Amino acid sequence: MIEFDADDKATIAIQGLSNRNTGRALMPDDPVRIASISKLFVSLAAMRLVEQGILDLDTDVSDYLGWSLRHPDHPAVPITLRLLLSHQSGLRDGINYALPMDARLETELRSQQAWDTHHAPGTYFAYANLNFPIVAAVMEAATGDRFDRIMKTQVFDPLDLDACFNWTLCSDQKVAAAVTLYRANGDVVRDDLRGRREDCSVVPASDGSCDLKAYQLGKTGSIFSPQGGLRISARDLAKIGQMFLRNDGTFLSNSSIATMTSPIWLYDGTNGDSEDGYFCAYGLAVHILAAPDRPQSCKDDPFGDNQMRFGHSGEAYALKSGLWVNPVTNQGTAFYRTQVPENDPSGHCIYFCE
Numbered sequence: 001m002i003e004f005d006a007d008d009k010a011t012i013a014i015q016g017l018s019n020r021n022t023g024r025a026l027m028p029d030d031p032v033r034i035a036s037i038s039k040l041f042v043s044l045a046a047m048r049l050v051e052q053g054i055l056d057l058d059t060d061v062s063d064y065l066g067w068s069l070r071h072p073d074h075p076a077v078p079i080t081l082r083l084l085l086s087h088q089s090g091l092r093d094g095i096n097y098a099l100p101m102d103a104r105l106e107t108e109l110r111s112q113q114a115w116d117t118h119h120a121p122g123t124y125f126a127y128a129n130l131n132f133p134i135v136a137a138v139m140e141a142a143t144g145d146r147f148d149r150i151m152k153t154q155v156f157d158p159l160d161l162d163a164c165f166n167w168t169l170c171s172d173q174k175v176a177a178a179v180t181l182y183r184a185n186g187d188v189v190r191d192d193l194r195g196r197r198e199d200c201s202v203v204p205a206s207d208g209s210c211d212l213k214a215y216q217l218g219k220t221g222s223i224f225s226p227q228g229g230l231r232i233s234a235r236d237l238a239k240i241g242q243m244f245l246r247n248d249g250t251f252l253s254n255s256s257i258a259t260m261t262s263p264i265w266l267y268d269g270t271n272g273d274s275e276d277g278y279f280c281a282y283g284l285a286v287h288i289l290a291a292p293d294r295p296q297s298c299k300d301d302p303f304g305d306n307q308m309r310f311g312h313s314g315e316a317y318a319l320k321s322g323l324w325v326n327p328v329t330n331q332g333t334a335f336y337r338t339q340v341p342e343n344d345p346s347g348h349c350i351y352f353c354e
Helices: 037-051 081-085 131-143 147-156 172-176 234-246 254-261
Strands: 002-005 010-012 017-019 031-033 188-190 230-233 287-289 309-316 319-326 331-337
Touching: 002 234, 010 234, 031 319, 037 081, 037 131, 037 147, 037 230, 037 234, 037 254, 037 309, 037 319, 081 131, 131 147, 230 234, 234 319, 234 331, 309 331
Parallel strands: none
Antiparallel strands: 002 010, 002 331, 031 230, 287 309, 309 319, 319 331
């Protein structure tokens, strides 16, 4: 865990091993698959492209993709980046969102199971990983570049982060320091690299092949796992929180930061799936805690002080993670915990586990 402020000061508390077989002690610069905090990073890149005039939050994304992305029951309603990033697009995780390299979103999204049959886009919040392969495909189609390279040029390099999606562009030093994820019973679940890059660092084609030269930009969007495949260290995660706290306009404008971190959706008791009070306010891939005017049924104040914070949590492959920023106190917390048991308590520990 790292507690930080806007002045680059940080207090680090860390324990455990990055890999049990090698016995290597866990260090704050060791990268880990950080799960859904990845979504916040994708939004940062998208907002950089918006500021450059390459993307627009309210343009029909079909204009970028070259094919019509429409809810089958509401074909007249355009789907925009704003709706995708705020989980109000009408998409659901009813189909596989880790599509193989040779799959096509245009084909896969014809399935009725990918869509909420009860609500039109823009009228209802429901958290869905499937939004983010589409965002990645939009970014690729608009820029003519691969998603992992976009993330490097738009986010990682400007902020001096040695991070990557699915290990494709991380340095050899970071690969050597990879944190292995284990299930509660000790079984390896991800990233037992031991200093060697994977033979295939992306979601391969349906026949098992892994030739990135065959990858077509803007058609699939999922092979770099934009919904959760970011590998980043706790120290670099804290740098993002410090960027939000400084809000000095050097990375993103103040207005872009405000757009990301202000509630685009606020739960009113009927307009979304709060997942039992877990989600009550959401921006552009930014989860907002303890927002004013939320219903009393919300259970989104894990710090217990009724102060609004923003950031994101992550949970996958027996890992729980969080990045939370308090703009009033100019302080924040970044953490991750591995080998989490399946029966780990919900509620407070969903957000913040010491």
